Amino acid sequence: MLINKEEKKVVDILRNCIEKANTGTLFFNNSFPEYDDEYVGKILSDFVRQGLLLRLSRGIYLKTKETKFGVVYPTTEDIARAIAERDNAEILPTGSTALNMLGLSEQVTMTPVFLTSGSARKIKCGNKTITFKRGVPKNFALKGKVTRLLVQAMKAIGERNYNGEWESAINVILSKYPEDDTMSEDLKVMPAWIRRKIINILNNKNHEQLAES
Template sequence: MNDEHTIIEKTTLKERIEALPEDSVLFRSDFPEYHAEFVGSTLSELTCTGVLVKISQGIYVKPRNSRFGLVFPSVEKIVQAIAIRDKAEVLPSGMTALNTLGLSTQVPMNYTYLTTGSERTIKLSNHQVILKRGVPKNFCYSTRLIALLVQALRTLKQDNVGEEEFLVIRELISKEPDKENLGRDIDLMPGWMKRIVKPMLVNN
């Protein structure tokens, strides 16, 4: 490959990336039509100049600039982009699941997700996103609500489920449109969770 072709190819790739909208999530593997060395050096150059931020091996974001500094894409957007790329399922776990369902107002410092894809840790400005392999039974539910509720209740633990939590769960159950699969999923929940949630289905 001659030097002229090298310059043209690299410039074209750079312009393509610079033209991407802010909040974009991109992967080193997104550009298979270019030589791997060109992709790597171009991504490195754009990272050095602040156009991109590297958040994990082979994963970059294009943040927005604000008067308060760089604003990254949302955690959910980043995680979903990785899931699509990996052809994997992802599911919030731990405090992230509690926060997602409104069972906790505490914003987690670290966001944790179960995945059927590769494990990785993503470093954002002041927190981390941790994707760890989940066992298949975590992904056996048809409704996202029950899959999330199992993770949330597992973190909360049975003795800590009080009246306030009952009210939140009851409202979530009442708003779930897929009542047929909801009933089947509740039957698949661990015993103590099923005893809490199933009576709520009868009243909806």
Template structure:
């Protein structure tokens, strides 16, 4: 029987989980109904169809919801898919933009889909394997950030910020190795 104690033994507060994580306690429909009851009682929160989280409560802020990237990573892990943040998401994650995008776009080799999370939308866009060939997260974020900015729009301030990020990482050599797979114009900017 699926109850809150069973969930708490498996899932940390604030973590994202799915119906399929608990099907050993009953068939899919039974688990769905149990999670529906727990959601109605406020013990579990529903993010989207089949996607839940165990509430983490802050004394001043109340319920702390998982952030969109955490949700996207959990879905990718469940689906055994790779994802890369693109556009304004990559810029925000690198600190090149303070704007939190309402639509987060991730390239994936999994299923293309949109998931509504509150006021935000997480979009998974199917892409070719070449775009996912670099498995290093920071390398991917830098490449996607440059793509979002565009070759003609890159400022010295943005280059300096990315250079600082590279210098502060403990993976500088790996980063530069991975960035050799980036478009030539990005390689020229980074080699300056």
């Protein structure tokens, strides 16, 4: 591929950037906007063959580090955020990932699923597979960052499994991370059963505050 000094110069520039980057940094074909995406992709593919990068998926490359335990990967959340930023898309963790991020579960799934406003896709990352599912706009209408995550976590719990223990745990989250400025609007776009549960928690919290005052 290298046929002249100018091309070698570009390759050296990209190699230098990658070598200086932290382990776990993701690179894409458009990570170097001063050069053509397709041209960059060919260079990055060469770096994969040379062992400098690992290809996670088409056009997605990872600077890795080999240890005695194997390849060191960034967290699935970090990978998902980097891809979303590259695509100028929004993402939402779902299921056990949302529960884990809120401290409602210690389970770490090997197949995390994220709703995305971008393209649906699956990305293999070591022994994990990250799935991006196209989400409807209503999923991203919630303004509160914690509330967004909480709604996805409650969907994972399910109305039938929701009980007093879950309510107490969610009450702690709402007390620790109040989003009073956005909650009124967010309640309007929540699923009906989740809205009822959140309102019940907020009402009980208000009664407790009045009793203490």
